[in-house]
Amino acid sequence: MRTNQARPVADPYDVLVVGGGAAGLGAALALGRSRRSVLVIDAGDPRNAPAGHVHNYLGREGTPPLELLATGRGEVAAYGVEVVSGRVSVVRPWRREGIGFEVVTDEEREVAARRVVVATGLTDVLPELSGLAERWGRDVLHCPYCHGWEVRGQAVAVLATNARAAHQALLFSQLSDDVAVVLAAGAPAPTDVELERLSVRGVRVVADPPVEVVVERDALHGLRLASGELLRCDAVVVAPAFRARAAFLAPLGLVPQSVEIGGEVLGTAVPAEPSGATTVPGVWVAGNVTEPMAQVLGAAAGGLRVGAALNLDLITEDTDAGLVAQRARLQEELFEQPAWEQRYGAAAPVWSGRVNPQLEAEAASLAPGHALDVGSGEGADVLWLAGRGWTITGIDFSTVALRKAAEHAEAAGVGQRTEWRHVDVRGFDPGADPHGERWDLVTSQYMHLPDGGMLELTRRLAGGVAQGGTLLVVGHHPDDHATGLRHGHESFLFTPADLLPALDPALWEIEVAEVRPRTVTTPDGEVVEVGDSVLRARRR
Ligand SMILES: Cc1cc2nc3c(=O)[nH]c(=O)nc-3n(C[C@H](O)[C@H](O)[C@H](O)COP(=O)(O)OP(=O)(O)OC[C@H]3O[C@@H](n4cnc5c(N)ncnc54)[C@H](O)[C@@H]3O)c2cc1C
Numbered sequence: 241m242r243t244n245q246a247r248p249v250a251d252p253y254d255v256l257v258v259g260g261g262a263a264g265l266g267a268a269l270a271l272g273r274s275r276r277s278v279l280v281i282d283a284g285d286p287r288n289a290p291a292g293h294v295h296n297y298l299g300r301e302g303t304p305p306l307e308l309l310a311t312g313r314g315e316v317a318a319y320g321v322e323v324v325s326g327r328v329s330v331v332r333p334w335r336r337e338g339i340g341f342e343v344v345t346d347e348e349r350e351v352a353a354r355r356v357v358v359a360t361g362l363t364d365v366l367p368e369l370s371g372l373a374e375r376w377g378r379d380v381l382h383c384p385y386c387h388g389w390e391v392r393g394q395a396v397a398v399l400a401t402n403a404r405a406a407h408q409a410l411l412f413s414q415l416s417d418d419v420a421v422v423l424a425a426g427a428p429a430p431t432d433v434e435l436e437r438l439s440v441r442g443v444r445v446v447a448d449p450p451v452e453v454v455v456e457r458d459a460l461h462g463l464r465l466a467s468g469e470l471l472r473c474d475a476v477v478v479a480p481a482f483r484a485r486a487a488f489l490a491p492l493g494l495v496p497q498s499v500e501i502g503g504e505v506l507g508t509a510v511p512a513e514p515s516g517a518t519t520v521p522g523v524w525v526a527g528n529v530t531e532p533m534a535q536v537l538g539a540a541a542g543g544l545r546v547g548a549a550l551n552l553d554l555i556t557e558d559t560d561a562g563l564v565a566q567r568a569r570l571q572e573e574l575f576e577q578p579a580w581e582q583r584y585g586a587a588a589p590v591w592s593g594r595v596n597p598q599l600e601a602e603a604a605s606l607a608p609g610h611a612l613d614v615g616s617g618e619g620a621d622v623l624w625l626a627g628r629g630w631t632i633t634g635i636d637f638s639t640v641a642l643r644k645a646a647e648h649a650e651a652a653g654v655g656q657r658t659e660w661r662h663v664d665v666r667g668f669d670p671g672a673d674p675h676g677e678r679w680d681l682v683t684s685q686y687m688h689l690p691d692g693g694m695l696e697l698t699r700r701l702a703g704g705v706a707q708g709g710t711l712l713v714v715g716h717h718p719d720d721h722a723t724g725l726r727h728g729h730e731s732f733l734f735t736p737a738d739l740l741p742a743l744d745p746a747l748w749e750i751e752v753a754e755v756r757p758r759t760v761t762t763p764d765g766e767v768v769e770v771g772d773s774v775l776r777a778r779r780r
Contacts, residue, residue: 253277254554256343256353258328258488261286262536263527264359265312266543267550272319274551279351280316281343283327287361287528288386288536290377296385297537308536324349331356331523332491339522339557341492354522354557355550358489358510359543361528364480365507367401367424371453372478379460379475380453384411385535392416394474397463398443399450400427403504404479406434412477413441422463422471425449446471482507482532492520499532506532516546517553524550571731575690577637577664584618584640591617593648595624596685598714598756598774604628606710609680614665614701615687619645619658626654630681635663666693671703678706684713688732695734698742698775705779711748713739717755717771725762725770736775743777752776 255271257264260282271278288294288305295301300308313323326345334340340354364382366373372380381387388411395418398409409421421443423429430438430445438445448465453476455461462472484496489510496508509530516524526546527539534542573579583590599621608629613622616634618641625632626649636642642660649658665687670676682701689697698713705711718733720726726733736753743750755771762768 250352252334252340252352252354253279254353255279255355255357255550256281256341256351257357257359258331258343259283259359259361259485259527259529260313260323261309261359261361261527261539262312263361263529263534263539263543263546264357265309265316266540267357267359267524267526267547268316268321268323268543269312269319270544270547271551272316272321274547275320276551276554278316278321279353280313280321280323281326281328281345281349281351282323283360284325287364288377291386292378294536295387295389296535305536328360328488330488330491331358341522354554355524356522357516357524357526357543357546357550358486358529359526359539360485361539362507362509362532363483363485365483366480367399367478369399369424369450369453371455372399372476375453375455375460375476381475381477382408382480383535384408384415388412388415391475394418395472396420396475396477397422397446397450397471397473398477399463399479400424400430402479403428406430406438408477408479409438409443410441413438413443417442419443420446420471420473422446422448422450422465425466480507481505482509482528484508484510484529484532486510486525486529489520489523492523494518494520494523496529501533515549516542517549571690575666580636580638581640584638584644589618591620593618593620595621596714597758598772599683599685599712600624602712602752602774602776603681603683603710606681609709610678610706611681611683612670612679612704614668614682614684614697616645616660617641619648619660621683621685622658623649623652623654625681625683626657627652629657631657631659633659633661633679635661635665635668637662637664665689665697669700669703671700677704678709679704680706680709682709682711684715686715687713688715688734690732692734692738693732695739695742698739702743702748702777702779707779709779710751711743711775711777711779713775715773717773719755720770723762723768723770725760725768734773736773738773739775747780748777749780750775750777 254276255278257268257280260280268278268280293302326347329346330344334342341356343351392415396412396416398421400421401424413419448467450463452464462470486496496510499506499509510525512518512525512530516526524546526542611630611632613634616622616636622632622634646660649655682705716733757769
């Protein structure tokens with residue numbers, strides 16, 4: 241086992257696994273193979289350590305417990321998982337953004353990780369009986385599947401300290417014809433139904449309470465009973481209380497709960513979803529700490545399940561964070577000249593080449609004069625207005641778009657009535673010069689600026705409108721976000737009402753302030769309804 245100093249708190253692991261038994265190593269294997277940075281901290285006392293061999297583990301039947309774990313540690317190390325010796329004493333939330341934990345060990349090692357897998361197993365709390373604990377895992381047993389075969393045909397005494405005794409005796413009666421239930425002092429007696437069923441299986445009941453485990457030549461010899469008699473047996477079966485090893489989770493408010501089977505309290509376990517997720521986001525559990533009945537194979541499988549679910553959890557978190565960053569970046573780029581130069585530089589046109597519908601609806605009845613088109617793009621609106629007799633200036637910050645628009649105007653025969661200017665509207669303030677140029681129509685079709693910037697732009701554009709002239713501002717309504725079409729663009733969508741504060745009522749008559757439905761076809765071919773925010777105002 242590696243005992244190197246784990247990486248500092250400032251450089252967190254993806255996952256810290258507390259406990260390097262079957263469950264913890266099972267989780268670490270799945271995570272290591274998923275290229276996660278993983279640290280396993282293990283106190284080195286797996287529950288089955290007293291037993292000579294692991295049974296019912298397909299493919300590794302009869303392997304000594306510590307040998308199985310040593311093999312597992314080698315396997316996880318091959319995928320970059322670090323395993324260190326230590327006992328975790330505290331797990332607390334870290335003091336930074338997002339989900340994560342700081343972990344302290346008895347050895348005063350401090351480690352930080354985005355997620356924690358708790359795979360610390362359980363403590364078997366044995367019944368009080370002189371000499372019993374010393375034989376635990378050797379000839380004092382609890383589970384017919386762990387060591388039942390090894391005591392087949394032998395004399396088995398089931399020490400009855402709780403209501404599980406009759407159940408255990410029936411199980412061991414499959415393995416031996418010599419099974420006795422020995423009632424401990426104060427233990428609940430088997431019910432009449434249980435007695436009947438035990439008798440069918442040839443199990444006898446001894447009502448003389450045991451006082452001592454008798455050992456001869458390092459082998460169990462029998463139970464000394466209160467009467468002084470010796471009950472000869474080769475193995476004693478007990479029903480320990482299972483106590484989850486999770487006291488260090490208390491600072492997170494995660495406390496083991498009592499576990500029952502058939503109304504009988506087995507002990508405690510940390511409750512979890514089938515995936516292994518606990519009620520504390522970021523803390524996962526696997527193996528006996530949450531499933532007291534799980535055997536080694538089941539604990540390892542539980543670890544694998546948690547490792548896989550947790551890897552997905554981290555992928556999801558990283559993807560969500562990446563999405564937010566990507567959208568922010570795209571939004572940033574959307575307002576910068578290089579992105580638009582690139583867009584207009586493509587061979588295919590960006591826009592339809594037709595006049596925008598709200599401009600057509602609002603300007604068709606206006607007498608032609610001198611107009612300004614803000615964000616003129618490939619020039620379709622300018623060409624339409626010029627075709628109706630307007631002299632018009634198109635402004636845009638894309639030089640590529642301006643060039644293409646000018647070519648379109650020449651080709652359409654309206655070059656004489658059009659002018660193109662390279663302008664970034666973010667610094668455009670025509671009203672700032674009291675003697676500056678004024679237009680009879682200032683139109684802005686689907687120009688958007690982030691963070692409420694359209695209100696400020698509307699105020700500045702209004703300064704360029706001649707007396708009696710029209711200001712027409714059209715854009716996408718915030719409800720469009722629900723269509724998925726304005727993905728990531730929600731911060732700069734606007735309603736007509738959003739723009740009204742830009743216009744002094746003493747100077748402006750609001751002619752239209754409404755949302756107009758329009759159907760569009762999405763890139764997926766779906767026809768959806770969107771809303772256009774339309775503000776038309778006349779300068780008094
Ligand atoms: C005597 C006996 C014999 C058994 N025989 C078999 C058998 O033959 N076949 C079978 O399938 N099952 C057997 N079992 C059951 C088996 O022990 C469990 O199924 C298995 O150990 C559960 O694995 P786990 O990883 O959940 O917990 P464990 O194996 O108990 O591993 C938990 C690990 O966490 C570590 N740990 C605990 N607390 C901390 C902490 N605070 N900080 C750091 N590390 C910590 C421990 O040191 C340990 O290494 C037997 C059980 C017993 C009691």
